[in-house]
Amino acid sequence: MFEILAGDLLGRIGRLKVGSRRAETPLFLPVINPVTQSISARWMEENLGAEAVITNAYIIFKRLGERAIEEGVHKMLDFDGIVMTDSGGYQVLEYGDVEASPEEIALFEEEIGTDIAVPLDVPTGVCGRERAEETVEKTLKNLERTLNALRERGVRRALWAAPIQGGTHLDLLQRCAEQERGMGFDLYALGSPTPLMEGYRFEKLFEMIYVVRRIIGFGRPLHLFGAGHPMIFPFIVALGVDMHTTSMHASGRSGRSSRRSGMVG
Structure with a gap:
């Protein structure tokens, strides 16, 4: 599934394999x-050499469910590489809830043939301690419900990424990572960096990455949601992030653009 080819600092070059699909980290x-x-997966593949993309399973579930089940997510997106699906956690962060259970989302992600799936979690964002504790507990319960649903299904085709919550509360982040480490997930994903990116609080994000990488060890990949500005990419890789996402390429819709000096507009 994941082979480490070389390393320096906490970063590494690796090979990720999901079924017949492969990508280098x-x-x-x-x-x-x-x-x-707005920018198609096919265009990303043909013009930028994208080996993987991430899309939103909850949006597909609500708006394109029947088509996705019939065609599969790769055909629907017209993309040959690795497809990772987020579960709707961002919608929980933005709107407070989603109209689907952890079990429904998990089984749907398997049914549409996603390569790397994420359970429905409750992102912490930037908030007070009481709310942060609540998001960690709800996320851990959702992960247990997801695993139970997958066990009952019997066949687990996708690789499953455990989302680690706790935000800037490093002790909660550590507790969440420690509990998830023994659950049997294939890889891990650090959530809730977006507000830090928007506020250019990079040093806090680096602390979060280090705490998580130290807890989960080095044998499995670490994904970072919403990595944001390209200027931080070398630093997060050096801290042990193997995979990361951003929607900054679509920021032009809001009249913004990414420059070396920061966001403009």
């Missing part, structure tokens, strides 16, 4: 909106 996964595809 460090790996950047552009975010693809499954409905609008």
